[in-house]
Amino acid sequence: MRMRSWAAAAGLALIFGTLAPAYYHWVRFQAGGAPYTPVYAHYDLNALQNKTVPFFISDNGPTQMASGDSFAAVISQIRSAAAVWNGVGTSDIKLSFGGLFTAGTQMNAPGIQVQFSDEIPPGMIAYGVPTIANDAVQSPNGPFYPITGAVLMLRKSMSADRPSWAESFFLPVVHEFGHTLGLQHTWTSSVMSTEVTRTTTKSKPLGLDDIAGISVLYPNDKFKATTGVITGRVSMGGAGVNLASVVALAPNRQAISALTYPDGTYRIEGVPAGTYYVYAHSLPPAVQGEIQPVNVILPTDPSGSLMPVGAFDLAFAPGTSNPQQPYQVAAGQSTDGVNVAVNPRPSVTLFGVQTYSYFYYGENNSKYTAVKPATLLLGKTIGRTVLAGNGLPMNGVGLTVSSINGFETVTTSPYTSQFLIADLRLNPASSEGPRHLRFDYNGESYILPSGVQFMQQLPPAIQSVTQNADRTLTLTGANLGASTTVWVDGVSAKIVSAQDGKLVIAPPPAQAGYRAVLAAFNPDGQSSLFIYGVDSPAYVYDTPALAQINVAPTAVPAGTETIVEINGVNTSFDNWLPSLGIGSSDVTVRQVYTMNGTKAVATITISPQATAGPAALTVSSGLLLSNVTGGFQILPNSKPLYVAASAMTGGIYSGGQAVLPMVNLANARPTTVTAVLTDRTGNDRIAQAYVTPNNTITVQIPDGFPLGPAIVKLVVDGVSALPTVVQVDQQPPSILAVQSILGTMVAASAGAHPGDTLQLLVLNLGDGVSAIDPSRITVTSPGIADHSVQSVIVNPAVLGSYLVQFSLSTSTPVSSSLPLVVSIDGRTSPAFYVTVSK
Template sequence: MTTYSFPGNGAPAILPAFLNSSRSSGTVIAYGPGLSSNLPNVSVSVMGSGVRVHPGSPSPYAPAVAYTEIDLDFGPLTGTGPRHLVFSLNGDVYVRTDGLQLVSQDAPLVRSVQPQTDSDGNLELALAGDNFAADSRVFLDGAPAPVLSFDKVAGVLGVSPPPGPAGRPAVISVYNPDGQSSVFVQPDAPITYTYPSAGAPSLRLAPSSGRAGRDVTVDIQGTNTNFVNGQTTVGFGTPDIVTRRVWVLDPTHLLAVASISPSAAQTSTTVSVTSGAQLTALNTAFQVLPPASSNTTPLLSFQGLVNAASSQPRIAPGSIASLYGLNLSLASPAAAGLPLPTTLAGSTVTLNDRPVPLLVVTPTQINLQIPFEMPVGPAILQVSNGTELSDPMAVQIDAFAPGLFRVFNSAGASLDKDHPAVLGDTLVLYGTGLGPVDPQPASGVAASAAATTAPVKAHVAGVDLDPAYAGLAPGFVGLYQVNVPLPANLQPAASTQIFLRVQGQNSNALPLALRAPSI
């Protein structure tokens, strides 16, 4: 059984049926095998309160008698949402689930568009129409246009147009949370926005090749492009090359990390960048090279730089991180003391060409500190093992990246689910990545006590606790200390968890048990 409704404005039928329950009545059109031929003996009802079938309904639909018209009456307290239609014939019952969608208003309708600029000179589109809402979603030729403002009285949505091809008229559509869209009721000549004329877009790549089995960071520069963060994707024209992440640096510049399959064909591929509705392609732009023979060049991979505590690819300025790869060092020493060196056994790690403090180096792992001075955003990572230099790899630096190493009691004993904490004692947590501190120490040197500038919470057994101290652990590099008094009235627990939270970011959780103090 199929159900339809006619939303008005001369639009064709939509399915399933949508009806505005704020009105007193509405009509559903139904079609199904045996329905019209047995109509005199068919009865229809609607599951749920507030809706009743009008007397004399169902009846043949006059414009096409093979279809059935079902007239409905709505009460003043009729709600919204899906309803089931129940068809009965001589004791047989058929339920058309979700055959009717009740909504509180008609579908949105775009009546006009007016380009304008804001106080900063940015282009906006003012959409005038009916039945818009603050949470309406707007699209231009299917590309999302972020909503900037909504004037309910005037019925005007302010949106930022996504990138699009120069001179192209793009159809504007509005979608409401109730499932209705302006597509339901748009006229034969829908409202469009024509992108301004501009020169043909083009791309430049560096590097323009990569070896099979490797991850590669590609720097892409555009001309007459409009790359937008969150709306830009990069493709390499083959399933053998997968884009892992894209960073938009500005409208004409981006970084992309791609993974090349070990079995990728040695060929030239087409690179394409899609931003909003704008597509820019460069034929035979990227060459897949054969896998490298065994050598001593340091090899880096996507998300190979991780939080040393959580092992997640979330790192922050000042934190301790672990870098995994191959041929990272030709020896395996640890730093002999503080301040930390930036070269160990000939190995050096740089972020944006800045050498970072090193704790330990091995051929497959380097433990290091992310400098406090690193800006948030993408950074270029490289490793020299004293003989050769790795290819660059883009990494993300976040403002906060909490990770938790260990939990101790006030006497310095390690705690876990087999070694419970005593209620009323103070927990001492050691972690990393809790963000800026004041005063900020130099990178690589032994820290003095310095509190975090953002509040830190400890989440213990489902309860958020305020630390007595959250900041750098004195005498260490990149290590944070959080002292958490345990309330004596917490419920003992044989098995629970503890983690840290800062600026909405959670650390990894560690197992913990809680017991009452001995009497």
């Protein structure tokens, strides 16, 4: 399959970027006229294991780091930056750490390589480049151009002002991972904005624009159901405007935007329900170092690249200079006809404004940290910011700054030759959230979405760190509480206890002498990094016992699925789930199961196309990291007998059966099968096993077998199969009957009625003795209605059962077969059907 030249062009454009427009993708229009339908570049989810793209970090790490930093800390922060994209609830794609890799390792499957280079231009710390196939592929959702892999390049020499724990390192890495997934730049202040106009933080790294952008490429069922769409057209003199940025603004909410097509039409997806004002603006001109207009890879059609239309004045829909017409957006619906008429102007000179506020610390407040965007405290009369930008008069003369739909008034004054002071006078109605700042100067307007953030309280501060006898840490300070999370380098600590101004945490495991930086994060987007910056407090581990981690086996044939056992000494796998990485995209680690504190089991799949040879082996738990270059061997495909673990489904219980699909059976109908199951304590139990149709083997799970993972070892006709693992779960709930509250059965002929209070007779909800909190229980008719649960009581009439009292939703439709499903803690019963009548 040929690769597009987009990859090379993207590399150049993304290296030098400082500014860019609304959420955008790599786009090609396959036809040369309207109606314009964009064809995007993205990964083929159907070609990925578990819809997951692995990323690999070069074992040739940075050559220079900030004082107190380490390669292990850098790795932990890169992993956390990638995991940010896994938290998008409306997107199906995920990233997983595939371990360290050695340069030159051949990879045949899609993956992202994180490398370190001396060839990144001054002033930049990273860039991301996807490789995109030249030919479109058809899918049920339409054509797309497959991304076949990507490179994320970081500086080999990390500067002292960008240590791995800093926001200025973390957010660019999140940004570059966005590029590797198929996102271009945005001019709406989200993480996919370049550093100049980015207003997200390490505590809340993604903006609405980022969430919408990734969800457009990889939508799940929730995306269209929970968000709305805005469509319309931007025109100038009646003609459509190509590559205009169209932005939806709501007070105290982040902005969301999109770019217009060549005929001026646009479509903003992923808009949360609410009321919005919509405006259009020109893209900024290329600045020094940018080789592409507006610093995006331009869309193309059969005739070539499609250039943006010339400059025009910022205008709100339908064509006013100020926001006058609000537009309502509803989830699952499209708000159409939001058109914007704009007028031409000679050029764009006002753009790229940045705002800062300052937090002081140290003895006599002798040190400070600059925070961007300006973060201001409510309850004061005036909030002060420092700002700079292209086209701003540094004497402030003729400049007007205002808060769009905010209650604050803004005055400016000169500060230095490069900065202005902006004072925001608060109003009693001022509330927490972002403010969109508008700048007007010399007949030109510019809007900086989320230009200032207002907060109810100051950032969290860690003022002291004390190690306790059990090696937990007590953190004391300000604005620490139950909702605070604490990172130790890039790993989240476990909160042992929390009270105002005091946290006790269990730090992740690390080797003795490891220096880790502590950072506290609050849900409002602030962190202790706002205060201490590069001087954030650190903790040096004094763990007395050396921890060791190793795996077995270290050699597996290509084209198989099996398990790798992870064994530890002085480890705590039951508290800190280990991860396994084999530095090749041809090897997928499907899942890791904890057996106990010193043993875990990982299921792996090796592609039949995998190249035989050595690969790096990386195992980690918390901040413990063990890497062996060439420590794993991919063997030639010798077609051994194995279980197709990827084809197994759930529903394996003590006393039940596990159906295991077998691959490479020597005989179409084996005659002898033996099975041994190893539980999480290491005890072996012989299990009955027999051959079933379609090349499967059924294993009877012994009664009383412990819950959790079980290693399965099969011998078929005297040949040992590669071992696998199954998860033995508690049986799901089972509805035996539906009763009235008087205990009589609901008759099939008359049925129940909407609003009726009923009881479910349920088995396997609990142990049949202990009380169950009703808040853990849901009763639903999937896709039809949710019903209200009132109580759950032990049923003395039927051993081991419970009575769940609930009310049928008043919106329940009349039905001869309404399904009822009960769930507890993720365990869901089969449907039980009842009749509902008027």
